[in-house]
Amino acid sequence: xxxxxxxxxxxxxxxxxxxxxxxxxxYFFARGMVHGTTHLSIGEEASGVAASMALNEEDLIAATxxxxxxxxxxxxxxxxxxxxxxxxxxxxxxGKGGSMHIADVDAGNLGANGVVGGGHGIAVGAALTQQxxxxxxxxxxxxxxxxxxxxxxxxxxxxxxxxxLPVIFYCENxxxxxxxxxxxxxxxxxxxxxxxxxxxxxxxxDGNDAIAVYQRVKEGAEYVRKGKGPIxxxxxTYRWVGHSKSDANVYRTKEEIEEWKKKCPIKRLKxxxxxxxxxxxxxxxxxxxxxxxxxxxxxxxxxxSENPPIESxxxxxYG
Amino acid sequence: MGRGGKRMKEMTYAxxxxxxxxxxxxxDEDVIFIGQDIGLYGGAFGVSVGxxxxxxxxxxxxxxxxxxxxxxxxxxxxxxxxRPIAEIMFMDFTTIAMDAIVxxxxxxxxxxxxxxxxxxxxxxxxxxxTGAAAQHSQSLEAWFxxxxxxxxxxxSTPADAKGLLKAAIRDDNPVIFVEQKLLYKKKCRIxxxxxxxxxxxxxDIKRExxxxxxxxxxxxxxxxxxxxxxxxxxxxxxxxxxxxxxxxLDKETIINSVIxxxxxIVINEAVKTGGYAGEIAAIITxxxxxxxxxxxxxxxxxxxxPIPYNPELEKAVIPSEGDIKEAIxxxxxx
Numbered sequence: 001x002x003x004x005x006x007x008x009x010x011x012x013x014x015x016x017x018x019x020x021x022x023x024x025x026x027y028f029f030a031r032g033m034v035h036g037t038t039h040l041s042i043g044e045e046a047s048g049v050a051a052s053m054a055l056n057e058e059d060l061i062a063a064t065x066x067x068x069x070x071x072x073x074x075x076x077x078x079x080x081x082x083x084x085x086x087x088x089x090x091x092x093x094x095g096k097g098g099s100m101h102i103a104d105v106d107a108g109n110l111g112a113n114g115v116v117g118g119g120h121g122i123a124v125g126a127a128l129t130q131q132x133x134x135x136x137x138x139x140x141x142x143x144x145x146x147x148x149x150x151x152x153x154x155x156x157x158x159x160x161x162x163x164x165l166p167v168i169f170y171c172e173n174x175x176x177x178x179x180x181x182x183x184x185x186x187x188x189x190x191x192x193x194x195x196x197x198x199x200x201x202x203x204x205x206d207g208n209d210a211i212a213v214y215q216r217v218k219e220g221a222e223y224v225r226k227g228k229g230p231i232x233x234x235x236x237t238y239r240w241v242g243h244s245k246s247d248a249n250v251y252r253t254k255e256e257i258e259e260w261k262k263k264c265p266i267k268r269l270k271x272x273x274x275x276x277x278x279x280x281x282x283x284x285x286x287x288x289x290x291x292x293x294x295x296x297x298x299x300x301x302x303x304x305s306e307n308p309p310i311e312s313x314x315x316x317x318y319g
Numbered sequence: 320m321g322r323g324g325k326r327m328k329e330m331t332y333a334x335x336x337x338x339x340x341x342x343x344x345x346x347d348e349d350v351i352f353i354g355q356d357i358g359l360y361g362g363a364f365g366v367s368v369g370x371x372x373x374x375x376x377x378x379x380x381x382x383x384x385x386x387x388x389x390x391x392x393x394x395x396x397x398x399x400x401x402r403p404i405a406e407i408m409f410m411d412f413t414t415i416a417m418d419a420i421v422x423x424x425x426x427x428x429x430x431x432x433x434x435x436x437x438x439x440x441x442x443x444x445x446x447x448x449t450g451a452a453a454q455h456s457q458s459l460e461a462w463f464x465x466x467x468x469x470x471x472x473x474x475s476t477p478a479d480a481k482g483l484l485k486a487a488i489r490d491d492n493p494v495i496f497v498e499q500k501l502l503y504k505k506k507c508r509i510x511x512x513x514x515x516x517x518x519x520x521x522x523d524i525k526r527e528x529x530x531x532x533x534x535x536x537x538x539x540x541x542x543x544x545x546x547x548x549x550x551x552x553x554x555x556x557x558x559x560x561x562x563x564x565x566x567x568l569d570k571e572t573i574i575n576s577v578i579x580x581x582x583x584i585v586i587n588e589a590v591k592t593g594g595y596a597g598e599i600a601a602i603i604t605x606x607x608x609x610x611x612x613x614x615x616x617x618x619x620x621x622x623x624x625p626i627p628y629n630p631e632l633e634k635a636v637i638p639s640e641g642d643i644k645e646a647i648x649x650x651x652x653x
Contacts (some may be wrong), residue, residue, distance in 0.1 A: 060399070094432030103431040105398060111431060115422050121391010122423060128392055129399040132351065132377065152418070155388035162383065316433030317467050319491040 001215045008269075008278050009287065011053055011210055015045040015266050016291040017078060018069040024295055025068075025085055025099070029245045034086055038099040039066040043240035046265030047172050047207035049073035051140060051235065054217035060108040060126050061140045062119035065100045066172075066239070067112035070142050074109050076102075082298035088305035095308040096316075110139075116177075117150030119143060120169075124156045127165035127230075138166040138224050140217070146177030148191045157232065161198040164229035168220050171234045172207060178243045179251040192234035200230050207237030208265040211272060238263070326511040333366045333503040335477035336442070339484035340367070340404055342513050344374055347402065350488060353380045353389060354406030354442075363408045364444055364503055390416035390441060394424040394493070397439040402488060409455045410445035410497065413463075424493040425468030436491040440484070446499035446538055446588055447626045447633055456626035456633075458537075458589035463495040464566050464598065470519055471565040473497040475540035478509035479563055482517030490519060499538040499588070522569035524576070528556030531650055532576040534599055535586040536561055539638065543586065546643045555651060565595055570602055577608035582650040584617045588637050591620035614650040619643065 022040045029038055041048055048069025052061055055074070063070040071081070077092075084091025085099050092102050103111030110126055113119040123141030130137045147153060148171055160167050171191050175182050182189070195202025201223070205216040213235060220231050238260040242249050249257070273279040279287075330338065344350045352370065354362070358381040361368030371379045382389050386407055393403040407413050413420060420441065427435050447456035463471045470492050474480040480498070487494040509515070525540055526547050533543050540561050547557035560576050562569055577583045583603055585596040600616045603609070619638045627633055638646075 062395075092432065093430060093434070096432050097430045101430045103427075103435070105431065105435045110395070110398060111427070111435075113423075115418055118418055118423055121388045121419050122395035122398065124388055125392035125395020125397070125401075125403070126399045128351075128396045129401050132401065152387050152391060155383070155385035156391065158383055159385055159388045159392065163380070316429050318470070319428050319433070319436045 001218065003211065003214060005278055007053065008273060011050055011214065012269055012273060012279070012284070013287050013291060014049045014053065014072050015210065015269060016288055017294065018045045018049055018072045019266055020291050020295045021072065021078065021082070022068055024299060026241070036098050037244045037246070038085070039244050040241045041066045041069040041239060043260060043265070044172060044174060044207065044237045045069045046210035046213055046269065047235045047237040048142070050210040050213035051170055051217045054214045055138065055140055055221055058108060059138050059140065059221065060110055062110045062123040062126065062142060063102070063112040064119065064142045064144060065112060065114055065116070066144065067102065067142065071102050071109055071112065074107070076104065076109070078294055078298040079301040083302040083305050086302040087307065088302055089308040089312070090301070090305040094312065117143060117147040117152040120147070120150070120152040120156035123167050124160050124165060127160060127167035128163065130166050131163070136225060138168065138221050140168045140170055142170050142172060144177070145171060145173040145175065145182050145191060146185070148194065149177070149185055157198045157200070157230065160230040161200050164227060166224045166227070167230045168217065168224055169230060169232045170217070171232065172237055173234050174237050174239045176243070176251070181251070190234060192232055195232035200232060202232040202234070204234045204236065207235030208263045208268060210265055210269045327508040328511045329506055329508050330477055331503065332477045332480050332498070332505050333364060335481035335509060336366050336484055336498065337368070337370065339481045339488070341370060341373065343485055343488045344378060349400060350402045350404065351378045351380065351396070352404045353382050353393065355382055355384055355408050357381060357406050362406060364500060366406070366503070386412045386415035387419060390419035391423065393439045393441065394419050394427070394437060397424070397437045397493070398427060398435050402438045404440045404442060404488060406442045408444065410443035410459050411454050411457050413441070413443060413459065420463070420469070420493070421466050425466045428492070429468060437493050438491045440487045440494045440496050442496045442498060444500045445497050446501060447636060448501045450628065450630060450633065452628040453625035458497070458587070458621070460495070460497050460565060461589060461593055461595045461598070464595055468493065469566065470494045471497065472519060472563065473537045473565055474563055475502070475537050475561050477505065477507045478515070479517060479523065481509060482515045483519065483563060486516050486519050489516070497537065501538055505541070517563070519564045520567035520569055521564070522560055522562045522572035524558060524572065525561045526557060526559040528558040528580070530556045530580055531582040531584065531647055532558045532560055532580045533584045533586060534560045534562065534573055536563065536565065537588060539586050539588055542638070542640050543643055546640050546647065550644060550647055555647060557647065568599070568602070570606070573599065574603065574606045574608045577603055578611045581611050581613040583612070584619055584646050584650060586619040586638055586643065588621050590623050591618060592623050594620050596620050614652065617646055617650055619646050
């Protein structure tokens with residue numbers, strides 16, 4: 001499958017956006033400049049960005065608590081995203097959602113989810129809508145290895161399979177459910193194998209290879225779009241940083257983390273783009289500079305935005 | 320002909336619910352119905368008999384026994400443009416669907432800054448009296464009243480069931496629709512009217528009286544009306560206020576009635592501790608009605624036990640007509 005130059009360029013840009021965005025967020029959290037918590041996807045940018053980018057614009061995603069790369073891949077206004085993390089009224093959720101709930105339903109982002117496995121049912125329902133309305137749209141349901149052990153995983157895959165719903169279940173297996181290694185929370189290595197229980201295809205993809213992720217999801221989307229039912233894709237990846245801001249990484253070694261840093265998905269894509277002469281060194285540099293500029297601009301936008309007025313506290317409980 | 324010259328027809332509570340769903344499904348193709356055995360089988364309580372034949376398997380969908388994804392899929396479908404009705408075969412089984420209901424459906428609108436709608440109805444057959452024991456007999460409405468973002472409806476008559484369900488289906492919020500199973504076969508004459516809509520949040524005074532207010536809903540309404548008729552012979556005039564919708568609650572009608580009578584008993588079938596009767600009682604005592612009270616606010620509710628199997632034990636859990644009468648005497652100082 002040939003990927004257009006424009007798509008590759010955008011992919012590289014969005015992966016950089018995710019990285020720089022999260023580094024900035026991490027900096028803010030470390031200095032107590034924002035409250036609450038956040039779950040960073042540093043190291044998982046190919047898995048999130050390339051998967052979302054493989055969809056058509058009108059397709060939908062259900063994201064996770066570690067969803068910054070996923071929603072940036074879908075295409076998002078960085079200003080409003082940064083504003084949401086800083087709790088500002090200009091944010092996607094008017095400052096009421098924060099990092100774990102970035103959503104833009106009209107644009108096809110059904111929301112990041114604070115509950116592990118919480119998006120499974122929502123994705124299935126969204127796919128039901130597409131089937132009934134014959135919209136031709138598909139739903140990409142992100143979840144992690146931890147969520148593959150939730151009951152909702154089983155119920156959702158089973159129902160989607162029985163009803164042949166247009167949904168891609170996309171498991172980002174980053175090898176740890178918070179601190180618990182996958183070897184201690186399931187007796188198999190490949191979550192994709194679980195697809196056989198539901199009579200649907202299962203695939204494994206190298207989640208640090210943006211090109212492979214893009215191609216796998218794109219092919220998968222075409223399959224489910226034809227009404228053949230759901231598929232399960234397992235993307236093998238790794239988060240370089242802790243589960244959340246309070247994580248001291250006591251459950252894994254520095255060596256392991258360093259090993260995975262060598263498999264940096266952004267460097268890997270850069271190498272590919274240069275080797276295949278898709279982009280020149282100066283073009284790459286221009287993208288990277290632009291991203292840094294855009295993230296700084298998003299911080300400025302967020303800082304200059306107002307906090308939500310106290311009167312908004314009781315608004316929007318009911319529609 | 321009924322009041323206002325409208326044609327009337329007799330139907331059961333179950334038929335009224337079926338008619339409400341069917342009319343709304345004919346009116347709006349975005350309304351779909353999902354649940355366990357609701358299709359050809361017609362639902363565990365026969366509520367949806369014939370709907371599968373009329374609307375087909377696309378819009379009346381049997382699901383696996385998977386409450387979590389029934390509620391989750393309803394939520395996802397609602398957010399993306401359908402108006403799903405989901406039947407949870409027994410309200411007891413909402414326990415398996417709680418994440419979807421409480422963390423997802425109830426929160427989505429607020430959490431997303433008002434930029435999503437979640438128009439869905441979860442129909443929940445509830446209550447005891449069927450001999451189904453502890454896991455098929457609960458009245459769990461208070462749990463859902465405790466979660467901002469959910470609306471909770473508990474109709475007591477076929478007419479209310481029809482009008483409120485139609486309003487619930489048209490509402491843009493997740494609605495927990497509590498159907499007490501023992502009401503399914505109750506009949507009454509209801510207006511033969513496709514536009515019979517009863518707005519959510521509007522109480523109904525089921526009987527007017529000046530001596531004591533009884534606030535109650537669901538199956539207890541009929542018992543209270545029976546007792547009211549009896550004590551009227553002794554000169555005690557009971558006003559029966561049926562809130563019909565627990566969230567939003569028509570506080571004004573309740574408070575005004577208590578101001579008028581000066582005495583109030585709040586009754587629910589659910590267990591007493593943490594029950595919604597306690598919430599209503601607190602609302603009354605916090606309101607201006609407090610100054611008009613001639614007796615303490617009294618609660619009457621189910622015993623704090625799981626529902627037992629033996630029919631005599633089961634009956635003893637729920638306030639009886641005798642209990643209601645005694646409570647009336649108590650607040651009347653007789």
